[in-house]
Structures are given as C-alpha cells and as structure tokens.
Amino acid sequence: MNKNIKLAVAGAVLALSASAANAGIIIPAGDWTVDISGNVNSFYTRTKTEGIMRPSTTDSGGTTTLTAGADDTPVNIQTGLLPSSFGIGAKTRQNDLDVAFQFSFWTGSNANGADNLNGQFYGNEVRNGGLGYSSLNIRQSYLTFGDKSWGSFLVGRNLGVFGSDAILSDMTLLGVGSGAGGSGSSTLGRIGSGYIYADWKAQIAYTTPNFNGFEATAAVTEATGQLDNSNMGYEGKASYSFAANDVTGKVWVGGKYQKIQTGLNPTVELNAEAAEIGGKVGASGFELVGYYYNGKNVDSGIGTAINTSSATLPDAVNRDNNGGYVQATYVMPFKTKLGVSYGLNEIDRITTESSDAKRKATIVGAYHPLTKHLNLVAEYNHLDVDSHTSTNGKAKTASLGAILFF
Numbered sequence: 541m542n543k544n545i546k547l548a549v550a551g552a553v554l555a556l557s558a559s560a561a562n563a564g565i566i567i568p569a570g571d572w573t574v575d576i577s578g579n580v581n582s583f584y585t586r587t588k589t590e591g592i593m594r595p596s597t598t599d600s601g602g603t604t605t606l607t608a609g610a611d612d613t614p615v616n617i618q619t620g621l622l623p624s625s626f627g628i629g630a631k632t633r634q635n636d637l638d639v640a641f642q643f644s645f646w647t648g649s650n651a652n653g654a655d656n657l658n659g660q661f662y663g664n665e666v667r668n669g670g671l672g673y674s675s676l677n678i679r680q681s682y683l684t685f686g687d688k689s690w691g692s693f694l695v696g697r698n699l700g701v702f703g704s705d706a707i708l709s710d711m712t713l714l715g716v717g718s719g720a721g722g723s724g725s726s727t728l729g730r731i732g733s734g735y736i737y738a739d740w741k742a743q744i745a746y747t748t749p750n751f752n753g754f755e756a757t758a759a760v761t762e763a764t765g766q767l768d769n770s771n772m773g774y775e776g777k778a779s780y781s782f783a784a785n786d787v788t789g790k791v792w793v794g795g796k797y798q799k800i801q802t803g804l805n806p807t808v809e810l811n812a813e814a815a816e817i818g819g820k821v822g823a824s825g826f827e828l829v830g831y832y833y834n835g836k837n838v839d840s841g842i843g844t845a846i847n848t849s850s851a852t853l854p855d856a857v858n859r860d861n862n863g864g865y866v867q868a869t870y871v872m873p874f875k876t877k878l879g880v881s882y883g884l885n886e887i888d889r890i891t892t893e894s895s896d897a898k899r900k901a902t903i904v905g906a907y908h909p910l911t912k913h914l915n916l917v918a919e920y921n922h923l924d925v926d927s928h929t930s931t932n933g934k935a936k937t938a939s940l941g942a943i944l945f946f
Contacts, residue, residue, distance in 0.1 A: 578625040583941030585720035591933035614721035618650040621729030644680040648725025679740040701775035702796035706735035711879040716939040732843030733901035734865030734883025765800035773798035789821035812837040825871040832864035860888040877907040893928035
C-alpha cells in the first residue's frame with residue numbers, strides 16, 4: 541500500500557501489529573506501478589443512550605427537530621470509524637522525480653441519512669425506506685512529487701496534518717468507538733473524546749526528507765468556518781521515530797492556525813489555533829500512547845469542526861479547548877490484541893454558561909487477526925457528555941464485527 545492510502549487505511553493495519561498487511565494489489569503498467577488497496581468492514585452495534593440529544597421528528601421539508609433527554613437503545617449493522625474504501629494510485633520515477641497520484645472512494649454499509657430516503661424519525665422511532673442507498677465520499681484526490689534527497693510536495697485533497705498522528709494511533713480505527721446507532725457511513729471512534737478530527741481537506745503540503753527518523757511537514761489548507769473564503773489555514777508537525785533492539789517508538793509535536801468568521805457580522809474574525817504533543821512506545825507486544833492538545837476555537841462540540849460559535853450570535857465568542865487520551869495495548873501470544881484507552885475533549889464555558897462542556901470516553905477492545913488481512917473486532921465504549929448547561933448524557937456501545945484490508 542503506497543504512502544498516501546497508508547494515511548487512512550494501512551496506518552490502521554500497521555497500528556494492529558498482529559497484522560502484516562502493508563501493501564495493496566500491485567500491478568506493473570508500463571512506466572507506472574499501480575496500487576489498488578482499501579478495506580471492507582461492518583459491525584453489529586448496540587447503544588444504550590441516556591439523556592443524549594438525538595433527532596425526534598423530521599418534517600416534509602427535511603428539517604429535523606432535536607429532543608433532549610431521549611433514552612433509547614438503537615441497534616444497527618454499520619461501518620465503523622473507517623468507512624469501507626477503495627483506493628487506486630500509481631507511482632513512477634521520471635526526470636529524477638518520484639511522481640504519484642491517489643484517489644480513494646469511501647462508503648458505508650448501512651443506509652445513509654444524507655440520501656433523504658432512510659433514517660426518518662417519527663417520534664422516537666426510526667423508519668427505514670426500501671432503497672438502502674449509502675452515499676459515496678471521495679476523501680483523497682491528490683498528486684505528489686519529490687525526491688528522497690530534498691523532500692516531497694503533496695497537492696490536492698488528503699487527511700489534514702494536525703491531529704493525523706493522534707487518529708492513526710487510535711486503536712478504534714479498526715473498530716467503532718463512539719457514535720454508533722446513527723445512519724451515517726462512519727462512527728466517531730475517539731474523535732471528540734481525545735483529539736480533534738484531522739479531517740479531509742484541500743491542501744498544498746511539503747514534507748522534508750527523513751533525517752535518521754526526523755521528519756517535518758508544513759501545509760497550507762482550505763479553511764473551515766469561513767463565510768466569504770477570505771482566509772487560508774496553516775498546519776504543521778515534526779516527528780521523530782526510533783527503534784532500538786525490541787523497542788520502537790515515535791514522538792511528535794504539531795500546530796494549526798486560521799481565522800474563523802462567526803456571528804451575524806462576517807467582518808468579526810477570531811483566531812482558531814491549537815498545539816499538540818504526543819508519543820508512543822512499544823516493546824515485547826506492549827504499546828503505550830499518550831496525546832494532549834490545547835487551543836481555542838477549534839472544537840464545535842464533537843471534535844469535528846473548527847467553527848465553534850453559533851451563526852445566530854451577534855458577536856463572535858472565544859472558547860478555550862483542550863483534551864487528550866492515553867491508551868495501552870498488548871498483543872497476546874496467539875496474536876489477539878487487547879486494548880484499553882481513556883480520553884476527553886473539554887470546551888471551556890463562557891460567562892453566560894454554567895459549566896465547561898466535556899466528552900469523556902473509556903474504551904476496551906479485542907482485535908484478532910484471522911489472516912494477515914482479516915481481523916475480528918469486539919469493543920465496548922462508555923461515552924459521558926457534560927453540556928454547558930450542566931446536563932449530562934451517556935452512550936454505552938457494544939460492537940462486534942470484522943474488517944478486511946487489501
């Protein structure tokens with residue numbers, strides 16, 4: 541599997557050290573080497589919700605009303621944190637340059653609410669239609685060129701730089717984590733309860749050569765939270781990977797910055813910025829991961845958007861954010877990987893609110909490779925949500941399924 545699709549799929553495989561799949565289907569084609577790769581996965585999920593905001597009714601115009609404090613136990617068969625994907629890329633060496641491209645297509649296994657044909661709510665009941673469509677999402681479409689002597693450029697749409705190591709080190713990449721029970725093509729894993737989502741975004745990025753384990757990346761990206769597209773985003777990270785005898789590891793630092801426009805006045809802008817530090821070390825089947833981030837205006841509430849203020853507010857409001865997670869895994873002699881992790885995202889309150897908002901998740905999981913490509917996965921996730929109004933919600937999810945990489 542080439543470097544590009546590795547960011548989203550092979551990264552998950554490599555994180556599961558019991559699996560050795562690190563290449564797709566390689567096809568020589570003239571001057572090019574074509575790489576076809578991806579994954580297929582589905583999980584049975586059962587989630588017990590207590591006090592979680594969820595859709596209750598949908599009118600004929602498609603407007604959904606949220607109901608607070610709705611307790612329910614939705615069950616589903618759905619893709620996990622990683623949607624199922626199909627990627628095709630190719631690479632060649634021309635004029636002393638390594639040149640490559642990548643496209644990848646992602647989808648879910650259950651009906652996607654975005655199709656407007658399924659997942660309609662009537663009271664607290666979900667009624668599915670007869671056409672079980674699931675939307676297609678093109679997450680990667682980019683080219684790279686460079687040389688190992690001076691580095692490489694990436695131009696196009698790919699996983700963001702900031703937060704990428706946090707999500708690629710998350711054991712729930714192979715499973716479900718939080719967010720089960722809905723109609724989307726992906727659950728949240730630990731997104732929003734341990735780190736900010738790196739997201740898929742248009743970018744121009746430069747990565748240095750690898751200097752004995754040290755590597756750095758800087759990127760100019762499209763900016764979210766913009767009303768008039770007048771600003772760009774900026775992200776960067778530096779990492780050091782090491783191996784000595786049976787001990788391997790990696791440490792990294794990163795940052796991101798952009799302007800956001802919020803409130804009713806688009807001329808009012810706020811800084812959205814964050815810094816991160818993380819590391820992992822493994823030996824004799826054990827691996828420990830630790831990660832922390834701190835910033836402001838980078839979390840809308842579930843770790844998936846940078847715009848943190850309501851568009852109906854007359855003035856923009858700064859909110860401080862922080863969070864992180866710790867994770868421990870062990871690969872047993874018969875190759876089953878056991879893991880436990882705890883993490884949280886915190887959004888500080890403003891003067892008109894009564895408390896800080898927090899999303900805390902404790903996750904345990906077991907990941908067993910039937911083959912070097914096929915893994916069985918079982919997880920349990922306990923999510924605690926505290927709001928700015930001092931209300932509390934819980935979601936307890938058990939999941940069981942399989943994921944295949946090719």
